Amino acid sequence: MIRCLAVDDEAYAVKIIADYIQKIPFLELVGTTTSAIEALTCVQQGGIDLVFLDIQMPDLTGIQFLKLCGSKCKVILTTAYPEYALEGYEHDVIDYLLKPIAFDRFLKAAQKAFNILQPASIPMPPVLNTAPTVTEQAATAEYMFIKGESKNKFLRVEYDDILYIEGLKNYVSVFTPQQRLVTYQTLRDLELQLPQPPFYRVHKSYIISVDKIRMVDGNTVYIQDIAIPIGETYRDGFLRMIRNE
Known part of the structure; x- marks a missing residue:
């Protein structure tokens, strides 16, 4: 087993990495942290084989972390910034x-x-999706946190308040009866965090709360007075779901 630590200053990003680690049988999730300094302390104490490490973090950047940890562990960098790739490989990241x-x-x-x-004589075990996903874990909660407009600000959103969610590239808008919340995250990543049901993806750009549907008319679903298109890829599954088939 490869003992892993997930490090990212954004809580939702850590959750995604942790979920991925738990799906792979030859990886063991030892811990998660949003603090690079705490992560460095864990590595220096020993027992960590592999760190999934964000680059842009307060107090200590990923590159600084690499310089300080030396050969105590291997690192896979996770970041939204491609310009650091060359420097990362200079520090022997995997x-x-x-x-x-x-x-x-x-x-991969x-x-x-x-x-x-791992020694070459040990065959790689097959990857079986047996670990609980973020979505399954979310089913036991009644809310989630999404990143706010500043780096360390997170907003609590009750699942029952969400009407629908709209995605645009790397941003999503979460619509409630009171407000629209915009956060830097992909619709796919957010979909993994949401319990299903009541949430259902009906279009490449939309996730809806089935509980909030007022009417379905042809290829359109209405939530309050908002018309949301049903994508061709999602139509058959959505119609089977509302028909209880």
């Missing part, structure tokens, strides 16, 4: 993952880590 990170790309990086950290 891989460089650009956010938003798809699971198949994460798995994990396999590279396995080949480096």
